[in-house]
Amino acid sequence: MQRYLIGEPHWRAGIFNPEWDDQYIRLLNVALTRARHRLIIVGDFSFIQAKAKKAFIGAKFIPFLLENYPCANPLDILPYGFATRASKTHKIIYGGETEPHSDRIVVTQDSFYGMFVKDLNDAKHRIVIYSAFISESRLGMLETPLRAARERGISIYVITKPITERKKREQDNYEKFESSFDIWGITVVHKRGMHEKLIFIDNDILWSGSLNPLSYSNTREIMERRKNKTVIEDFAGTLRLDDLIGGYNEGTPICPICNSEVVASEGKNEPFYWRCIQKDCYTRSIDQPLLKDGIIKCFNCGSDVEFGEWGGKPAWRCINNKRHRQRINRSHLRLPKMREKIPKGKLKELDKYYGL
Ligand SMILES: [Zn+2]
Ligand SMILES: [Zn+2]
Structure with a gap:
């Protein structure tokens, strides 16, 4: 059985080809009927179903298994620590780790990933990756070190563009990537129009340059790695990194008016503000607290x-405290519970002023 299935390339392609069905039905039958006590079938079922839409294995066999037998994610069965072990193997495959020789180095795409993976493996508290684009192959390569970091209890944030900014034909893929992050325990932060390429490893190391860390394939790129607290504080301060990530402390921020997603957005005088993905719906300044139940609270206390x-x-x-005041902005007037607090006459005036 194995000899045929893993043998010649045309045999491998054959199982996805409906013209070979007769052959493979016979082979599968021989293999499956050997089992006396227990039969476990391991495979990437969604991959097979996608590649063999018309062949027996994708059209009938896998759907039959899924309908009639229990199916488990191998990661739920494998012992905790699997990603850490896998990451060690992974390092060997990718040529081991490269130790940077000084606190400030500039590298090209060729040596970047070796050092990046080492930094992921050495992270102690937090990893933040700014990458406007994500690709399946790059994610496949980084999955093990990222998951190993999660196993060590490290918080990981991926800052990227909102799904609504992706090309229509790519949106399904991005949904898939983001749900993988979700399963791995990585927080995805959406920022409108973002294009930064940065990596923060704790408050210790900063990577910056031209390479999208989660999507690089084969272009010429340059990256600088700095190990310098002042530089990192400068970058994090300019980007208001803690405020940005803080917005996700209690899950994806939700619009108090329409329940759509609220994403970070660049403002003219501030690095970002919060904004509902629905046009003209709700905005909130960077330093205003998240609304709960559509109610504005004092941002001091x-x-x-x-x-x-x-x-x-x-x-x-x-x-x-009479000294704690905040200005009323347009989106506040769209919150029913806040409207109730404003006298009728004033409300009319304000609506008119804001063009509501
Ligand atoms: Zn909204
Ligand atoms: Zn107060």
């Missing part, structure tokens, strides 16, 4: 707020 006018300017004021 988290208490309730009330409406008022101070110096002719309408604002929300904290009920616990």
Whole structure:
């Protein structure tokens, strides 16, 4: 059985080809009927079904198995620590790790991944990867070190473009990549129009340059690795990295008006603000706290707020501390629970002012 299936290339292709069905039905029959006590079939079923849509194995055999027998994800069966072990093997395949020779080095695409994988393996607390694009092959290569890092309890964030910014024909793929991240325990952060190529390893190492870490294939690129706390603080501060990631502490941020996703977006005077993916729906400034149940709270102390006018300017004021005030912006007027706090006459004025 094995001799035929793993033998000549045309035999391998054959099982996906409906013209070979007779042969393979016979071979499968011989193999499967040998079992006396237990039969375990291991394979990438979705791959086979996609590649053999018309052949027996993809059209009938796999669907039959899935319908009639229990199916398990091998990662649920394999012992914890598997990714760590796999990552060690992985290192050997990719030529081992490369130790950078100084705190600041510039490399091309050829030596980047060896060092990057070493940095992933050495990370202690947090890994942040800015990559506008993601590809299946690159993800396949980085899966083991990323999952090994998750097994060690390291937080991992991937900052990338929202699905809505992908080309229509690529959206399904990106949905798939992002659901893989979800399964691996990696947080995906969406930022509109993002194009940065950066990697933060703890507050220790920064990679920057021209290469999209999660999608590189074969172009000429250059990357700089710096081990310098001041440089990292500069980058993280400019990008408001902690605020950005903090927005995802309690899961994907959701629009309090329409329940769509809220994504980070570049502003003119601030590195980003939060914005509903639905046009003209809801926005929130970077330093405003996430809304819960569509209610704005004092951003200093988290208490309730009330409406008022101070110096002719309408604002929300904290009920616990008169000095805690925040301005009213357009999207606040779309929150039903906040509208209730504004006297009718004022509400009309404000709606008119904001063109609602
Ligand atoms: Zn919305
Ligand atoms: Zn307050």
